[in-house]
Amino acid sequence: MSINMPRLMRNIGLLVITGMLVLITQKVGLKMSILDAIPGMIIIILVATIALIIRDLFPKSIFPAFGWVTILGFLFSMPYNPLSVKFMEYTDKVNFMAITTPLLAFAGLSVGNKIDDLKKMSWKIALISIIVFITIFFACALIAETVLRLRGDI
Numbered sequence: 001m002s003i004n005m006p007r008l009m010r011n012i013g014l015l016v017i018t019g020m021l022v023l024i025t026q027k028v029g030l031k032m033s034i035l036d037a038i039p040g041m042i043i044i045i046l047v048a049t050i051a052l053i054i055r056d057l058f059p060k061s062i063f064p065a066f067g068w069v070t071i072l073g074f075l076f077s078m079p080y081n082p083l084s085v086k087f088m089e090y091t092d093k094v095n096f097m098a099i100t101t102p103l104l105a106f107a108g109l110s111v112g113n114k115i116d117d118l119k120k121m122s123w124k125i126a127l128i129s130i131i132v133f134i135t136i137f138f139a140c141a142l143i144a145e146t147v148l149r150l151r152g153d154i
Contacts, residue, residue: 003056011052015045018102026098033093040090044099047072 019041026032051068055061076087121128148154 003053008049008052008056012045012049015048018106019045021102022094022098025101026095030095030098032095037093037095040092040094043087043090044094047076 023034023037023041026037027034048065048069051065051072054068055063055065075081077084077091081087145154
């Protein structure tokens with residue numbers, strides 16, 4: 001159990017570059033202030049860095065760093081967390097849609113690096129993908145339906 005420092009430093013550099021791209025995209029596309037969003041972007045980069053460290057500390061885990069980021073973000077934003085008010089105040093100034101483009105690009109690159117593994121799965125990967133997409137669609141629809149009913153919107 002040790003942290004791979006060269007890889008961590010390279011990944012932090014990539015996170016910083018991506019953060020700058022997100023802020024620029026936000027400014028150009030949405031006319032949002034870069035200065036207002038910098039603290040939120042720093043927080044997002046710190047959470048992602050913590051997730052990368054956790055991934056290095058548990059190398060045998062099949063849980064990806066992206067999963068750790070999601071869990072950490074969830075924990076930091078929970079109402080019972082004393083940090084949640086400031087966490088939400090700052091990260092709300094970073095537009096979620098501005099983050100999705102580089103995120104999807106990196107996900108595509110990640111999958112592209114494993115193309116040989118995907119070829120070995122042949123037609124099975126298509127079947128699994130369809131099942132996953134359908135399941136996620138209905139799960140999201142069910143959650144949305146439940147939340148909207150609880151709020152009294154439908």
